Amino acid sequence: xxxxxxxxxxxxxxxxxxxxxxxxxxxxxxxxxxxxxxxxxxxxxxxxxxxxxxxxxxxxxxxxxxxxxxxxxxxxxxxxxxxxxxxxxxxxxxxxxxxxxxxxxxxxxxxxxxxxxxxxxxxxxxxxxxxxxxxxxxxxxxxxxxxxxxxxxxxxxxxxxxxxxxxxxxxxxxxxxxxxxxxxxxxxxxxxxxxxxxxxxxxxxxxxxxxxxxxxxxxxxxxxxxxxxxxxxxxxxxxxxxxxxxxxxxxxxxxxxxxxxxxxxxxxxxxxxxxxxxxxxxxxxxxxxxxxxxxxxxxxxxxxxxxxxxxx
Numbered sequence: 001x002x003x004x005x006x007x008x009x010x011x012x013x014x015x016x017x018x019x020x021x022x023x024x025x026x027x028x029x030x031x032x033x034x035x036x037x038x039x040x041x042x043x044x045x046x047x048x049x050x051x052x053x054x055x056x057x058x059x060x061x062x063x064x065x066x067x068x069x070x071x072x073x074x075x076x077x078x079x080x081x082x083x084x085x086x087x088x089x090x091x092x093x094x095x096x097x098x099x100x101x102x103x104x105x106x107x108x109x110x111x112x113x114x115x116x117x118x119x120x121x122x123x124x125x126x127x128x129x130x131x132x133x134x135x136x137x138x139x140x141x142x143x144x145x146x147x148x149x150x151x152x153x154x155x156x157x158x159x160x161x162x163x164x165x166x167x168x169x170x171x172x173x174x175x176x177x178x179x180x181x182x183x184x185x186x187x188x189x190x191x192x193x194x195x196x197x198x199x200x201x202x203x204x205x206x207x208x209x210x211x212x213x214x215x216x217x218x219x220x221x222x223x224x225x226x227x228x229x230x231x232x233x234x235x236x237x238x239x240x241x242x243x244x245x246x247x248x249x250x251x252x253x254x255x256x257x258x259x260x261x262x263x264x265x266x267x268x269x270x271x272x273x274x275x276x277x278x279x280x281x282x283x284x285x286x287x288x289x290x291x292x293x294x295x296x297x298x299x300x301x302x303x304x305x306x307x308x309x310x311x312x
Contacts, residue, residue, distance in 0.1 A: 024112060024128075025207040026220070034210060034219050037237040043134060045208060048221035048236035050095055055136055055223070057293050058093035058243050063229045065246035073238060080214035081230035083190040086168075086181055088228050092188045094138035094167040096222040096233065099129040100206035101143045101152070101173070109203050125204035126152055132207060133164035138224040140233075142211045143173020147193040149200040155180035162187035170224060170231050172213050190226050244294050248302045251291060255281050278307045 031046030038048040058066075063079070070078050102108075112125060121128050133139055139161055143150050153161060153169070155177035161169055168188040175181065178194045208220040216233050218224075223234040223242075234242050252273075282303060285292060292299055 024115060024204065025132075026209055031208055031220055035221055035236060038221070040236075042221075045132070046220075047095065047097070047208065050221070050223055050236055050239055052136055054240060054243060055093045055095070057247065058223060058225050058234075058239075059091045060250075060293070061225065061243060061246040062250065063225070063227055063232055065249045066225060066232055066234060066242050068249075069242045069245045070232075070234065070238065075235060075238070077215060077217050078233045078235075079230055080216040080233075082214075083170075083230065084193060085191075085226075085228075086178070086187070086189045090188050091225070091227040092138070092168050093223060093225045094136050094165065095134075095236075096140045096218055096220055096224050097129060097133055097137045098206075098208055098211045098218055098220050099139065099141040099204060100209050100211055101126075101141060101146075101202050102205045103144075104201045104203045108205070112203060112205070126199060126202075127157060127160070128204055129207050130157060130160045130164060133161065135164070135166055137165045138167050138226070139165065139169040139171075140211060140213065140218055140222075140224060141169070141171045141173060142213060143171055143192075143202065145172055145192055146202065147174035148195050149197045150174045150202060151176040151195055151197060151199050153177075153181070154198070155184075158184055158187070158189075161189075168226070170213065170226060188226070190231055244298060244302065247294055248299065248306070251285065251299075252281065252306075254291065255284050258284075273306070275307055278303060 026046075028046035035046075035048055041049040043049050067079055116125065116128065121131070129139060129141070141152055143152055151174045152171050153175050158175070158177065158181040162184045166186045169190070171189065171191040173191065174193050174195050175189065175191045176194070176196055176198065181187070181189065211218040213231070213233070216231070218233045219235065221236045223236060223239040225232040225234060285299065
């Protein structure tokens, strides 16, 4: 017992001398913990790397069609509405890189700045997430809804986000330099409001951490779909299936709309989907191949599944 005490004291002393692990940016293993069901490619930081082709397909989907798929799979907290936008008529989609902000507290700020200095970070903390962004990302930030002095970007940082992502941002916070940000090419953003003030009394507390954006939960690597109707955060593990099912639903709607407009749907304005109608739908797709974004084999599989269930 006498020998054990000095050994324990030595161990504790060594632990005290060891540098603290990063507290602001989630580690690779921490991101894997939250996204462990993802089996595809990942970025070096651990975030799921959804394919670029899926991002392009996603921007054409309606919020309702993707939202319905997520609800059916138990994901009930993925949508948030009531946004302002740089270009409300230009939808965009990308992979989430998340950042969390809190009101400033001096001792917390001192620790965070010391960590940033040790890691070689430059600028104030609101620039740190921008340096982490990759092409096709969407910078998603929880700024606790602050607008006055809650402006996470102006035109300089806006150009930085645009250069790294060629996509945009979703901020539960404000922005400044709204007019200049609107002039940046290949760039869009959703935010809570505009104010001419610079950001103040705020502090970055996490990069690539789980976030709450309004009533939605966001993980790093989620597929972000931003449209005039609102923003949907799609778990990476469900993203491909969600987009494929939404595309299939959209195609059935297009076909059904055409039948209704021609008065060829009888009284089944919303349904009447039986084997004969699905077969006619397949022939319609043959006549309009340009409407099909997914591989034909994938469409055929979804069609067979719908017929077997007697959907609609």
